[in-house]
Amino acid sequence: MKRKGILVVVSGFSGAGKGTLMKQLVRTYDQYALSVSMTTRAPRPGETDGREYFFVSRDDFEEKIREHGLIEYAQYCGNYYGTPKAYVEKQLLDGRDVILEIEIQGALKVKNQFPSALLLFVMPPSIKELQRRLCGRGTETEEVIRARLSRAQAEAEGIEAYDYLVINDHLDTCVAQMHTLIQGAHCTPGRNGVFIEQIRNQLKELAKGE
Ligand code: ADP
Ligand code: 5GP
DSSP states (O other): OOOOOOEEEEEEOTTSSHHHHHHHHHHHOTTEEEOOEEEOSOOOTTOOBTTTEEEOOHHHHHHHHHTTOEEEEEEETTEEEEEEHHHHHHHHHTTOEEEEEOOHHHHHHHHHHOTTOEEEEEEOSOHHHHHHHHHHHOOSOHHHHHHHHHHHHHHHTTGGGSSEEEEOSSHHHHHHHHHHHHHHHTTSGGGOHHHHHHHHHHHHHHHHHO
């Protein structure tokens, strides 16, 4: 029986290492499809349109909202971010696990629409290390870093909505743990309803024949 794809939502404080982890996850295991979001924020040095994000104007983003072309969207520190619908739907239909790296408001909207989505929250090993990574990345001004840390405080209040925490201390260990959790999620009864029904029906047929 063809396995259904799982929608995997990955969130975490800015600087926790989500982007780095996701790149390593898809590089290490070729079965995952990484959704590329749309955003109105400016590209960072080294980011390419269509790879990290689709970088668009506010007008274009709002047009996409009106067209119902996004699964979810949210505002984060003054910019829009959203998940294009077409790619995710196609990958799930093809049976691939699709990873959405999105913030918490979007994560909750996805959970409402797709109750079998798996929600992972990436934690830094400590807040000192989070600050070190966020400042060390060198891509944001001090003011933006402050806004992102303040946002982290609000996000920390919603962590219980997630299925699992993963601690990004050693990158490779964390990537391996995410892979194990996603593969484990394929084995829950809730995500295997059709197969369970088939087995039940076969047992009924068997009992009739006796
Ligand atoms: P996010 O996408 O969560 O905002 P990034 O992936 O951009 O975070 O990572 C923030 C910074 O931390 C980057 O400079 C990245 O190289 C670094 N980083 C990520 N994971 C680790 C790790 N496990 N150990 C040390 N540094 C890390
Ligand atoms: P960054 O600017 O650091 O790339 O992303 C800022 C925040 O936006 C991160 O928490 C990231 O996970 C989130 N984000 C990225 N894409 C999306 C998206 O499509 N939808 C939502 N809701 N959040 C997103």
